[in-house]
Amino acid sequence: MKDGYYSIEQVFRIKAWDFASAGEASSQIKKILKQLGIDPALTRRVTIAAYEAEMNLIIHSVGGEMRLKVTPQSIIVTAEDRGPGIPDIALAMQEGYSTAPEIARELGFGAGMGLPNIKRCADRLNIQSSVGKGTLLEMYFDIKAG
C-alpha cells in the first residue's frame, strides 16, 4: 500500500427490482479500488462479492444500501437492507438453493450461487438477519503487505 493513504468510506443506495442499473455500485467499487492501487486479484474478489451482494439486494430485498470502507489493512463491503430477512441462513448459504422469483431466473439469476460465491471470495463473512426487519451482510478482505 502506498504512503499517504487514508481510510475512505462510500455509500451506495440500491433499489429493489432495479435490474437496469444492477452492477453500478460494484462497478464504482471496482473503480475506487483500482484508483487506490489495490492488487488486481484482490480487487476482482471484492467486486465479484460486491456484485453478488448487490444483486441479492435487487432481487430479494425491499431496498437497502451498500457501503465500501477501505483502511490500510482491509477492505470491508457491507450490504444492509430493510427486509424481508432470511429465515434460514444455513439453507441460503447452500449452493443451488435459491428463492429467486421467475422473473430473476429468466435473466440468468437465481442459480443459488450468490452467497456461496461471496463466501468463497471474502476472507471473512458475517451475516445477521431478522425476518421482517432486514439483513446485514459484512464482507471482510485483508490487504496483505506487499
Next chain:
Amino acid sequence: MKVSQMVDALSLKVLAGERFLDREAESGYCCDLLSRVMAKGKKGMAWITVQTHMNIVAVAALVEMACVIIPEGIEVDRKVLDKAEEEGIIVLSSDLTAFELAGKLYQMGITPVCEAVD
C-alpha cells in the same frame, strides 16, 4: 489470440467495442447463469451467452472479459450496446449456435476456462 482473429475466422459481427478488437482472448466459457459466470469467470475470457440484457455488460466488465459472443443471431438492445461501448466491452454476434461457436473456438486453440480461483 486476438479477438479480431476470432472475428475474421468465424465471420462474427461486431456489435460493440470495435476499437478494442486487438484485445487478447485466452480462454472461453459458455453459460447463461450469471452467478456461475461470476464464479468461473476469468480475465481475458470469451463468453458465449444467449442472455442479452444489461447485466451481461456488468458481468463482463467486472470479470474483465475479452469479449461476449451472442449466438443464433439474437438481437441485442441498443441501450445494452451503448453501455458496452461505454464500459469498453466487445459484443459480438453470430448466426451459429453456442455449441458450434464453442467447438470452433476450441479448435482454434481457445482453452476452456480453468476452474482454479485466482
